[in-house]
């Protein structure tokens with residue numbers, strides 16, 4: 204799978220850099236956002252959340268199962284109405300967009316998407332172009348180019364005519380990713396985009412995602428928010444991590460600021476060591492169970508003589 208743009212090593216890009224001037228306006232600005240299911244008098248699932256998502260960067264949402272990551276994405280895609288607070292997307296209130304404008308602005312890769320029966324990979328990816336076409340509009344050259352590019356970047360050209368239902372879990376996940384890439388929106392929300400992928404494909408997909416924020420030429424960098432469970436990979440790909448606990452932001456900042464033993468204990472109830480990746484420098488999480496604490500690392504000599 205080839206990233207659309209060469210993936211640079213993850214640079215730490217703080218909000219205000221004296222060398223580059225003030226930080227650009229955030230792509231997403233949430234203030235006091237509250238979300239929940241069912242009647243409004245039931246407890247909120249998420250919030251209140253204040254959050255600035257920097258434009259043209261990868262932000263990874265992390266947190267334990269059930270802490271509200273998908274719910275927050277549902278709020279950002281307007282599948283779930285805000286119970287309170289406000290959310291701006293590219294400087295405009297979330298509610299001010301028409302449905303069509305919004306589909307051209309924000310794309311979501313949901314956690315468990317289901318393709319209609321009999322649909323091929325190419326047909327699925329073409330669906331990403333719907334927001335760009337009229338009601339009965341035929342696909343134009345731009346649409347064909349966007350679909351071909353998305354298939355190429357997700358390494359799916361050879362599977363384009365296969366039915367989605369016949370694919371492996373990982374291939375299917377790449378097909379859905381191709382759909383949102385074909386949508387060519389400035390904001391991309393990805394809910395666990397790597398959950399079915401083997402490690403090599405996880406790295407490739409995440410490098411591809413990171414490449415979207417560092418485009419060549421005159422393309423605008425894409426703003427990405429991705430829910431990721433694999434913390435060391437999240438630290439590898441993301442410029443910024445946001446850790447949720449019980450529907451609220453427990454920590455936000457660079458991977459090094461967020462992936463600390465103290466935050467991991469608070470957010471995941473996880474005992475862990477954190478070490479820098481020897482080559483790239485991002486934090487790597489080393490989980491420790493109670494039984495591991497007394498362990499000492501066997502020396503090579505010990506291993507050889509066993």
Ligand SMILES: Nc1ncnc2c1ncn2[C@@H]1O[C@H](COP(=O)(O)OP(=O)(O)OP(=O)(O)O)[C@@H](O)[C@H]1O
Pocket residue numbers: 240241248266267268269270271272273274275
């Ligand atoms: N459609 C729904 N109706 C009612 N409650 C829901 C619904 N979807 C999610 N919830 C509840 O909202 C809470 C947050 O769920 P959510 O899916 O946002 O968590 P998550 O952080 O994405 O979890 P995971 O890591 O397991 O995917 C959970 O308690 C869940 O049971």
